[in-house]
Amino acid sequence: xxxxxxxxxxxxxxxxxxxxxRLNAVTPELIDGILDGFDRADxxxxxxxxxxxxxxxxxxxxxxxxPPIEETRDEARARLQRLQDVTRRTxxxxxxxxAAVQGYALGAGAEFALGCDLVIASQDAIFGFPEVDVGxxxxxxxxxxLPRMVGIMRAKELALLGERFDADRAFDLGLVTRVVPxxxxxxxxxxxxxxxxxxxxxxxxxxxxxxxxxxxxTVSQALDAEVDAALDTLDSGExxxxxxxxxxx
Numbered sequence: 001x002x003x004x005x006x007x008x009x010x011x012x013x014x015x016x017x018x019x020x021x022r023l024n025a026v027t028p029e030l031i032d033g034i035l036d037g038f039d040r041a042d043x044x045x046x047x048x049x050x051x052x053x054x055x056x057x058x059x060x061x062x063x064x065x066x067p068p069i070e071e072t073r074d075e076a077r078a079r080l081q082r083l084q085d086v087t088r089r090t091x092x093x094x095x096x097x098x099a100a101v102q103g104y105a106l107g108a109g110a111e112f113a114l115g116c117d118l119v120i121a122s123q124d125a126i127f128g129f130p131e132v133d134v135g136x137x138x139x140x141x142x143x144x145x146l147p148r149m150v151g152i153m154r155a156k157e158l159a160l161l162g163e164r165f166d167a168d169r170a171f172d173l174g175l176v177t178r179v180v181p182x183x184x185x186x187x188x189x190x191x192x193x194x195x196x197x198x199x200x201x202x203x204x205x206x207x208x209x210x211x212x213x214x215x216x217x218t219v220s221q222a223l224d225a226e227v228d229a230a231l232d233t234l235d236s237g238e239x240x241x242x243x244x245x246x247x248x249x
Contacts, residue, residue, distance in 0.1 A: 049096075
């Protein structure tokens with residue numbers, strides 16, 4: 001299988017890219033596998049997902065060694081929109097999605113990671129947006145996400161020059177949550193996933209949604225949305241038990 005799905009613990013799901021000999025490079029089958037993983041996580045009632053890759057790389061971008069796809073413009077549009085569904089599903093998944101990144105995270109691979117809520121990078125991780133260098137265009141909302149994360153000037157530098165950069169620079173730019181020793185990225189990601197899965201689920205889900213929607217909202221809209229979310233948390237009844245647990249620490 002080009003993508004493996006598992007639920008290693010209650011509330012946790014793992015979507016694992018599985019083309020290690022091709023550095024988990026993207027093909028239509030890989031995209032289908034990722035989206036199927038999200039479907040299975042939904043069916044399992046998973047609260048937190050770890051997105052990872054087998055082998056030495058997270059995802060090296062579109063597989064340019066695959067035979068060219070013969071398609072019409074409309075067929076190409078449908079294929080690219082299917083690729084974008086990975087980011088749509090990642091961002092619309094109710095709970096946090098954590099990328100566990102090692103080795104190359106290039107092009108679409110970097111975009112998959114940056115569409116996640118948290119990014120845990122191994123010290124050997126290498127990021128980059130080489131699309132312009134190979135005559136392609138970024139597709140997974142990077143034109144919106146990257147400037148919000150690093151500012152427009154840095155975003156242009158990364159996208160236009162296409163230079164690769166290491167995990168420490170990614171952290172300095174605000175693209176990575178934590179940098180961990182080589183090989184420790186998955187353990188770190190699953191440890192954080194376990195902590196998140198143990199939190200009150202309604203409050204966790206609303207926190208993700210408020211932050212994502214707040215990036216595109218006015219302050220007035222954000223204030224209104226926060227009141228609605230606060231009322232939803234009160235209606236859930238989670239706060240009483242959570243507050244008691246917090247006081248007992």
